[in-house]
Amino acid sequence: xxxxxxxxxxxxxxxxxxxxxxxxxxxxxxxxxxxxxxxxxxxxxxxxxxxxxxxxxxxxxxxxxxxxxxxxxxxxxxxxxxxxxxxxxxxxxxxxxxxxxxxxxxxxxxxxxxxxxxxxxxxxxxxxxxxxxxxxxxxxxxxxxxxxxxxxxxxxxxxxxxxxxxxxxxxxxxxxxxxxxxxxxxxxxxxxxxxxxxxxxxxxxxxxxxxxxxxxxxxxxxxxxxxxxxxxxxxxxxxxxxxxxxxxxxxxxxxxxxxxxxxxxxxxxxxxxxxxxxxxxxxxxxxxxxxxxxxxxxxxxxxxxxxxxxxxxxxxxxxxxxxxxxxxxxxxxxxxxxxxxxxxxxxxxxxxxxxxxxxxxxxxxxxxxxxxxxxxxxxxxxxxxxxxxxxxxxxxxxxxxxxxxxxxxxxxxxxxxxxxxxxxxxxxxxxxxxxxxxxxxxxxxxxxxxxxxxxxxxxxxxxxxxxxxxxxxxxxxxxxxxxxxxxxxxxxxxxxxxxxxxxxxxxxxxxxxxxxxxxxxxxxxxxxxxxxxxxxxxxxxxxxxxxxxxxxxxxxxxxxxxxxxxxxxxxxxxxxxxxxxxxxxxxxxxxxxxxxxxxxxxxxxxxxxxxxxxxxxxxxxxxxxxxxxxxxxxxxxxxxxxxxxxxxxxxxxxxxxxxxxxxxxxxxxxxxxxxxxxxxxxxxxxxxxxxxxxxxxxxxxxxxxxxxxxxxxxxxxxxxxxxxxxxxxxxxxxxxxxxxxxxxxxxxxxxxxxxxxxxxxxxxxxxxxxxxxxxxxxxxxxxxxxxxxxxxxxxxxxxxxxxxxxxxxxxxxxxxxxxxxxxxxxxxxxxxxxxxxxxxxxxxxxxxxxxxxxxxxxxxxxxxxxxxxxxxxxxxxxxxxxxxxxxxxxxxxxxxxxxxxxxxxxxxxxxxxxxxxxxxxxxxxxxxxxxxxxxxxxxxxxxxxxxxxxxxxxxxxxxxxxxxxxxxxxxxxxxxxxxxx
Numbered sequence: 001x002x003x004x005x006x007x008x009x010x011x012x013x014x015x016x017x018x019x020x021x022x023x024x025x026x027x028x029x030x031x032x033x034x035x036x037x038x039x040x041x042x043x044x045x046x047x048x049x050x051x052x053x054x055x056x057x058x059x060x061x062x063x064x065x066x067x068x069x070x071x072x073x074x075x076x077x078x079x080x081x082x083x084x085x086x087x088x089x090x091x092x093x094x095x096x097x098x099x100x101x102x103x104x105x106x107x108x109x110x111x112x113x114x115x116x117x118x119x120x121x122x123x124x125x126x127x128x129x130x131x132x133x134x135x136x137x138x139x140x141x142x143x144x145x146x147x148x149x150x151x152x153x154x155x156x157x158x159x160x161x162x163x164x165x166x167x168x169x170x171x172x173x174x175x176x177x178x179x180x181x182x183x184x185x186x187x188x189x190x191x192x193x194x195x196x197x198x199x200x201x202x203x204x205x206x207x208x209x210x211x212x213x214x215x216x217x218x219x220x221x222x223x224x225x226x227x228x229x230x231x232x233x234x235x236x237x238x239x240x241x242x243x244x245x246x247x248x249x250x251x252x253x254x255x256x257x258x259x260x261x262x263x264x265x266x267x268x269x270x271x272x273x274x275x276x277x278x279x280x281x282x283x284x285x286x287x288x289x290x291x292x293x294x295x296x297x298x299x300x301x302x303x304x305x306x307x308x309x310x311x312x313x314x315x316x317x318x319x320x321x322x323x324x325x326x327x328x329x330x331x332x333x334x335x336x337x338x339x340x341x342x343x344x345x346x347x348x349x350x351x352x353x354x355x356x357x358x359x360x361x362x363x364x365x366x367x368x369x370x371x372x373x374x375x376x377x378x379x380x381x382x383x384x385x386x387x388x389x390x391x392x393x394x395x396x397x398x399x400x401x402x403x404x405x406x407x408x409x410x411x412x413x414x415x416x417x418x419x420x421x422x423x424x425x426x427x428x429x430x431x432x433x434x435x436x437x438x439x440x441x442x443x444x445x446x447x448x449x450x451x452x453x454x455x456x457x458x459x460x461x462x463x464x465x466x467x468x469x470x471x472x473x474x475x476x477x478x479x480x481x482x483x484x485x486x487x488x489x490x491x492x493x494x495x496x497x498x499x500x501x502x503x504x505x506x507x508x509x510x511x512x513x514x515x516x517x518x519x520x521x522x523x524x525x526x527x528x529x530x531x532x533x534x535x536x537x538x539x540x541x542x543x544x545x546x547x548x549x550x551x552x553x554x555x556x557x558x559x560x561x562x563x564x565x566x567x568x569x570x571x572x573x574x575x576x577x578x579x580x581x582x583x584x585x586x587x588x589x590x591x592x593x594x595x596x597x598x599x600x601x602x603x604x605x606x607x608x609x610x611x612x613x614x615x616x617x618x619x620x621x622x623x624x625x626x627x628x629x630x631x632x633x634x635x636x637x638x639x640x641x642x643x644x645x646x647x648x649x650x651x652x653x654x655x656x657x658x659x660x661x662x663x664x665x666x667x668x669x670x671x672x673x674x675x676x677x678x679x680x681x682x683x684x685x686x687x688x689x690x691x692x693x694x695x696x697x698x699x700x701x702x703x704x705x706x707x708x709x710x711x712x713x714x715x716x717x718x719x720x721x722x723x724x725x726x727x728x729x730x731x732x733x734x735x736x737x738x739x740x741x742x743x744x745x746x747x748x749x750x751x752x753x754x755x756x757x758x759x760x761x762x763x764x765x766x767x768x769x770x771x772x773x774x775x776x777x778x779x780x781x782x783x784x785x786x787x788x789x790x791x792x793x794x795x796x797x798x799x800x801x802x803x804x805x806x807x808x809x810x811x812x813x814x815x816x817x818x819x820x821x822x823x824x825x826x827x828x829x830x831x832x833x834x835x836x837x838x839x840x841x842x843x844x845x846x847x848x849x850x851x852x853x854x855x856x857x858x859x860x861x862x863x864x865x866x867x868x869x870x871x872x873x874x875x876x877x878x879x880x881x882x883x884x885x886x887x888x889x890x891x892x893x894x895x896x897x898x899x900x901x902x903x904x905x906x907x908x909x910x911x912x913x914x915x916x917x918x919x920x921x922x923x924x925x926x927x928x929x930x931x932x933x934x935x936x937x938x939x940x941x942x943x944x945x946x947x948x949x950x951x952x953x954x955x956x957x958x959x960x961x962x963x964x965x966x967x968x969x970x971x972x973x974x975x976x977x978x979x980x981x
Contacts, residue, residue: 042076042101042103042108043075043076043077043078044075044076045075045076045103045107045108046073046074046075046076046106046107046108047070047071047072047073047074047075047076047107047108047109047110048072048073048104048106048107048108048109049072049109049110050065050068050070050071050072050109050110050111050112051109051110051111051112052064052065052111052112052114053111053112053113053114054113054114054115054116055180059114064088064114064525066523066524066525066532067084067087067088067090067523067525067584068084068087068112069081069083069084069087069521070084070110076101076108076110081099083520083521083582084099084112085097085099086573086582087521087523087573087582087584088112088114090571090573090582090584093116093117093119094114094115094116094117095115095116095117096115097112097113097114097115098112098113098115099111099112099113100113117149118149118150118151118178118180118185119147119148119149119150119184119185120147120148120149120150120152120153120178120185120186120187121147121184121185121186122181122184122185122186122187123137123140123156123186123187123189124186124187124188124189125137125160125189125191126188126189126190126191127190127191127192127193128191128192128193128194129191129193130164130167130169130172130191130193130194130196131163131164131167131169131193135163136160136163136164136189136191139159139160139163140156140159140160140189143156143159144156144159150178150185150187153176153177153178153187154176156176156187156189157174157175157176157189158174160172160174160176160189160191161174164191164193165229166229166230167196167228167229167230168196168197168226168227168228168229168266169193169194169195169196169197170197170259170263170266171194171195171262171263171264172191172192172193172194173191173192173194174189174190174191174192175189175190176188176189176190177190195264196226196227196228197226197227197259197263197264197265197266198224198225198226198227198264198265198266199221199222199223199224199225199226199227199265199266199268200223200224200260200265200266200267201223201267201268202216202221202222202223202267202268202270203267203268203269203270204216204270204272205269205270205271205272206271206272206273206274207272207274215239215270215272218239218242219232219235219236219239219270220235221235221268221270227257227266227268229255229257232255232268233255236253236254236255236270237253239253240252240253243274244299244302246277247277247278247279248274248275248276248277248278249275249278249298249299249302249303249304250273250275250276250278250302250303250304251273251274251275251302252271252273252275252302253270253271253272253273254270254271255268255269255270255271256268256269256271257269274339276304276336276339276340276341277339277340277341278298278304278340278341278342278343279340279341279342279343280292280296280298280342280343280345281342281343281344281345282344282345282347283344283345283346283347284346284347284348284349285347285348285349286347287316287347288323291902292316294315295312295315295316295319296309296312296315296316296343296345297312298312298343304334304341304343309332309334309343310332312332312345313330313331313332313345314330316330316345316347317329317330320347320349321384321385321386322382322384322386323352323382323384324352324353324354324381324382324383324384324421325349325350325351325352325353326350326351326353326383326385327350327351328347328348328349328350329348329350330345330346330347330348331345331346332344332345332346333346351421351422352382352420352421352422353382353383353421353422353424354380354381354382354383354421354422354423354424355377355378355379355380355381355382355383355423355424355426356379356416356417356423356424356425357379357425357426358372358375358377358378358379358425358426358427358428359425359426359427359428360372360427360428360430361427361428361429361430362429362430362431362432363430363432364432365399365402365404365432365435366398366399366402370398371395371428374391374394374395374398375391375394375395375428376390376391376394377391377426383413383424383426388411388413388426389411391411391428392409392410392411392428393409395409395428395430396408396409399430399432400467400468400469401465401467401470402435402465403435403436403437403464403465403466403467404432404433404434404435404436404465405433405436405466405467405468405502406433406434406502407430407431407432407433408430408431408433409428409429409430409431410428410429411426411427411428411429412426412427412428412429413425413426413427414427434501434502434503435465435503436465436466436498436502436503436504436505437463437464437465437466437503437504437505438460438461438462438463438464438465438466438504438505438506438507439462439499439504439505439506440462440506440507441455441458441460441461441462441506441507441509442506442507442508442509443455443478443509443511444508444509444510444511445510445511445512445513446511446513447513448485448487448513448516449481449482449485454478454481454509457474457477457478457480457481458474458477458478458509459473459474460474460507466496466505468496471494471496471507472494474494474509475492475493475494475509476492478492478509478511479491479492480549480550482511482513483548483549483550484546484548484549484550484551485516485546485548486516486517486518486545486546486547486548487513487514487515487516487517487546488514488517488547488549489514489515490511490512490513490514491511491512491514492509492510492511492512493509493510494507494508494509494510495507495508495510515578515579516546516579517546517547517578517579517580517581518544518545518546518547518579518580518581519541519542519543519544519545519546519547519580519581519582519583520543520580520581520582521543521582521583522536522539522541522542522543522582522583522585523582523583523584523585524536524584524585524587525584525585525586525587526586526587526588526589527587527589528589529589529592529636530564530589530636530640530641531638531640534640534641535559535585535587537685538555538558538559538561538562538685539555539558539559539585540552540554540555540558541555541583547572547581547583552570555570555585556568556570559585559587561721562641562684563590563635564589564590564635564636564641565587565588565589565590566588566589566590567586567587567588568585568586568587568588569585569586569587570583570584570585570586571583571584571585571586572584589636590635592634592635592636593632593633593634593635594631594632594633594634594635595631595632595633596629596630596631596632597628597629597630597631598628598629598943599626599627599628599629600626600627600628600977601624601625601626601627602624602625602626602627602651602975602976603622603623603624603625603974603975603976604622604623604625604861604862604869604870604973604974604975604976605620605621605622605623605869605870605972605973605974606620606621606623606705606869606870607619607620607621607705607706607743607869607870607871607872607883607884607885608620608621608654608656609656609743609882609884617882617883618705618706618743618882618883618884620869620872620969620972622973623653623654625651625652625653625674626651626652627649627650627651627652627674628649628650629647629648629649629650630647630648631645631646631647631648632645632646633645633646641684642681642682642683642684643681643682644679644680644681644682645679645680645682646677646678646679647676647677647678647679647680648675648676648677648678649675649676650672650674650675650676651672651673651674651675652670652671652672652673652674653670653673653674653703654670654673654703655670655673655703655708655741656703656704656705656706656707656708656741656742656743673701673703673708674701674702674703675699675700675701676698676699676700676701676702677698677699677700678696678697678698678699678700679696679697679698680694680695680696681694681695681696682694683695686718690720690721691718691719691720692718692719692720693716693717693718693719694715694716694717694718694719694731695714695715695716695717696714696715696716696717697713697714697715698711698712698713698714698715698735699711699712700712704858704870704871705743705869705870705871705872705884705885706742706743706744706871706884706885706886707739707740707741707742707743707744707853708739708740708741709737709738709739709854710737710738710739710740711735711736711737711738711854712735712736713733713734713735713736713761714733714734714735715731715732715733715734715735716731716732716733717729717730717731717732718730718731725770725771725772726768726769726770727768727769727771728766728767728768728769729765729766729767729769730764730765730766731764731765731766732762732763732764732765733761733762733763733765734760734761734762734797735760735761736758736759736760736761737758737759737761737852737854737855738757738758738759739753739757739758739853739854740757743882743884744880744884744886745880745881745882748880748881748886749886750850750853750886751850752800752834752850752851752852753852753853756799756800756852759799759800759852759854760797760798760799761792761798761799761800761852761855762792762793762796762797762798763790763791763792763793763796763798764790764791764796765788765789765790765791766788766789767786767787767788767789768786768787769784769785769786770783770784770785770786771783771784771785772784773812774812777944777945777978777979778940778944778945778978778979779812779979780812780814780822780899781812781813781814781822782812783809783810783811783812784808784809784810785808785809785810786807786808787805787806787807788805788806788807789803789804789805790802790803790804790805791803791804792804793835794835800834800835800851800852801834801835802832802833802834802835802851802855803832803833803835804830804831804832804851804855805830805831805832806828806829806830806831807828807829807830808826808827808828808829809826809827809828810824810825810826810981811824811825811826812824815898820900820901821898821899821900821901822898822899823896823897823898823899824895824896824897824898824899824981825895825896825897826893826894826895826896826981827893827894827895828864828891828892828893828894828915829891829892829893830857830890830891830892831889831890831921832851832855832856832857832889832890832921833849833889833920833921834849834850834851834889835849836849849889849920850889850919851887851889853886853887856886856887856888856889857887857888857889857890857891857917858870858871858873858885858887858891858917859871859873859874859891859893859915859916859917860872860873860874860885860972861974862947862949862974862976862980863980863981864893864895864913864915865893865895865913865914865915865930865931865932865951866911866913866932866934866949866951866972866974866980867913867931867932867933867934867951867952867953867954867971867972868930868932868951868953868972869972871885871887872885872968873885873915873916873917873930874886874888874916874917875916875917875918875928875930875957877918877919877923878917878918878919885917886919887917888917888918888919888920888923889918889919889920889921890917890918890919890920890921890923890924891915891916891917891918892915892916892918892924892926892929893913893914893915894913894914894915894929895911895912895913895914895980895981896911896912896913897909897910897911897912897980897981898910898911899938904940905939905940905941906937906938906939906940907937907938907940908935908936908937908938909935909936909937909938909949910933910934910935911933911934911935911936911949911951911980912931912932912933913931913932913933913934913951914929914930914931914932915929915930916928916929916930930953930954930955931953931954931955932951932952932953932954932972933951933952933954934949934950934951934952935949935950936948936949936950938979941977943977944977944978945977945978945979946975946977947974947975947976947977947978947979947980948974948975949973949974949980950971950972950973950974951971951972951974952970952971953968953969953970953971953972956968956969956970
């Protein structure tokens with residue numbers, strides 16, 4: 001028999017209020033059905049089976065089962081049936097739902113018959129399309145969304161026709177039909193694009209006849225060409241950009257077509273409004289040399305209207321006043337000469353004002369030292385009114401925090417002397433007033449929570465100074481406390497009642513709690529591959545607990561952090577009761593498989609061994625190394641958010657010369673000699689804890705200056721994100737490093753390298769990282785701090801033992817007064833020591849504390865000290881007689897860089913780098929730092945910042961024996977992607 005049948009009208013098209021009314025009406029209808037004849041025999045019977053049927057077929061969809069409250073084994077309850085229907089309709093996928101019940105000996109079999117909306121979830125384009133099918137699908141998605149009702153199929157077809165018409169297929173035929181697949185509806189679009197229209201005539205409006213050929217040549221458009229509106233728009237945009245570069249900032253280009261001969265040909269009408277060539281001129285007093293595009297944004301706005309120019313007057317005036325020209329005035333006028341417009345700004349800077357001293361008066365409570373630390377006014381600074389007002393406000397705010405709510409702070413400026421600049425005395429006069437303390441704190445209306453729990457969230461307590469801003473903050477804290485307890489309509493007001501002499505105040509917090517909302521059910525839908533339990537593990541919301549705002553935010557943050565969902569939507573639905581609500585979490589999974597690939601070219605100076613007349617030596621050569629990479633990853637393994645990723649990279653590079661030096665120009669070992677293969681498996685939240693597990697296997701060959709390195713091994717790591725900016729990790733690594741083609745002379749080679757050309761390393765590594773950068777690729781603000789420590793020991797399987805630590809700190813800040821200019825400062829320190837073998841290990845001689853060459857520190861190159869080529873930085877102890885680096889047990893690197901943008905995509909940098917590599921930790925000396933200065937160019941490419949740097953050594957040295965000694969090159973040249981740090 002039929003227990004319930006519900007059929008709301010066009011659920012997806014209803015507003016939120018209409019949906020609520022429908023649900024309420026359904027509950028009323030279903031409530032009357034409960035008392036109907038025959039139903040009493042079903043209620044209370046055990047549910048033995050629950051089935052879902054759609055279009056005569058059984059549906060196996062775990063997300064639908066998640067929504068059902070009539071669980072198998074539980075007695076049948078009409079309330080649970082009503083809740084199940086509400087949950088199903090909340091999906092917005094079903095036009096009607098009918099619940100049928102069959103009574104068997106063992107209990108009740110429930111069957112939910114689902115009549116879904118015909119929601120199009122997939123689009124297939126076929127036929128003679130004539131253009132990219134992906135472009136057609138994108139046009140459909142932009143116009144109609146990723147999913148839509150099937151009754152829009154004809155509108156979709158018209159969208160496709162319009163897209164093809166824009167591409168020049170004016171007679172395209174498009175048919176669409178809806179096809180039901182196993183679990184979704186598909187819209188099949190059949191296209192016959194026909195022939196593309198031809199441009200038979202071109203008319204240009206807005207330019208003289210003599211300019212016709214030049215414009216057409218610049219656009220590259222000719223009669224007889226096929227018409228493609230998208231291509232023409234792109235050509236017009238490019239031409240418009242070139243006009244802007246030539247100061248035609250008001251230029252605007254567009255096109256129209258007239259269709260002739262039944263769509264076979266078109267007349268093309270180009271509307272070229274070049275506008276006036278605009279120049280900006282400053283007259284009067286000289287202006288500082290700088291880019292004024294932000295002060296006079298004619299280019300950015302594409303206009304020189306009067307409102308914009310008046311606003312530019314104010315901007316320039318403020319700019320000058322911020323430099324200390326207190327009386328600066330700026331006016332403008334326009335001069336037109338044919339098609340040329342000159343905007344002339346007349347600047348009257350006036351006299352420069354400088355602060356001679358800052359004097360405070362009237363301060364009895366706050367000491368002079370504290371006041372001087374609060375204000376930003378300093379002797380010798382330019383007098384800037386905004387800085388004066390800011391300092392006055394800071395002093396007043398400090399007094400208010402101490403309870404002096406009636407404090408008055410006024411500035412007085414007195415001129416002292418004349419000269420190139422007017423010296424002034426800035427006096428800050430303070431009238432402290434009366435200190436107000438909190439006498440009582442009363443909380444009213446807190447029916448559900450005690451006063452003690454609310455007192456814990458406020459800072460304004462009895463005996464403390466009265467601070468109005470803190471009282472307001474406390475009011476908001478109480479409201480947030482209630483919101484996190486599920487009181488979504490709570491209202492909190494605060495009333496301060498002052499005594500007549502203003503020495504005390506009584507605070508009264510009045511609370512109107514409203515109803516508390518409790519979570520009835522937490523339901524998850526939309527997940528196809530990932531297991532529901534994996535999602536529930538990240539959800540802070542729990543059934544039976546208050547609907548907390550904090551928990552909603554935390555749930556969204558955790559699910560986003562998984563990185564496996566394209567979209568997350570958290571919905572709330574009421575059953576008609578004000579205080580109970582279901583939370584439905586709708587997720588849309590991202591593709592499980594990701595593929596990436598690309599290529600590039602590395603340009604760098606490398607050390608190579610070459611034969612000279614009196615021996616061999618290291619020579620710096622500019623090398624080009626093509627490289628490519630391929631990456632494939634799979635997420636949601638076994639539905640548990642596990643992932644596995646394979647990354648491969650290969651570079652075409654020449655190997656190092658073997659022990660026999662290779663004559664200049666010989667490249668017989670050039671090929672795919674540098675590669676890296678890394679496989680990573682990730683297990684998040686292992687054993688239900690907050691730690692993620694990473695298991696990585698790697699195979700790598702690298703061509704380093706002085707030796708080739710082949711590495712292979714495995715690394716197991718556990719990692720935890722402590723806060724949004726701080727993470728820690730602990731890992732164990734086991735690997736083999738093999739060196740070959742060494743360029744070091746045997747007498748310079750440490751004993752550990754001769755004994756272990758292939759060394760097995762077993763080590764534990766710990767690290768902590770704090771990263772507050774605003775952009776990982778191109779940061780302009782924030783800090784990066786990290787400490788890494790590594791311990792290798794023979795007791796855990798390592799052939800050599802050592803302890804190693806590496807610390808780094810980078811600071812990114814905008815220059816005061818110009819937020820576009822970024823100052824970067826960095827420091828890196830690496831320290832290591834090897835463990836000597838015990839005398840009992842008779843098979844291996846006693847070693848010193850030098851690490852294997854693969855583990856030693858090197859410096860020099862595009863990310864360390866840019867006046868040196870890769871790894872070449874060092875002294876006699878860490879660079880051999882021929883100039884090849886040996887590395888060392890310690891390194892210290894200091895960097896400073898100033899990044900100056902010139903245009904939107906281009907910028908300049910100036911840098912000062914210093915550092916060195918030391919053979920032993922005990923040898924570290926600041927006096928032995930080697931320095932380099934230089935400059936570079938940055939281009940903001942689609943792939944990231946393209947970097948070109950030229951560094952100059954400040955202390956060139958000679959390396960080698962006396963007969964072949966050669967001085968270092970003055971410069972080092974680097975080209976790479978991404979910022980240096």
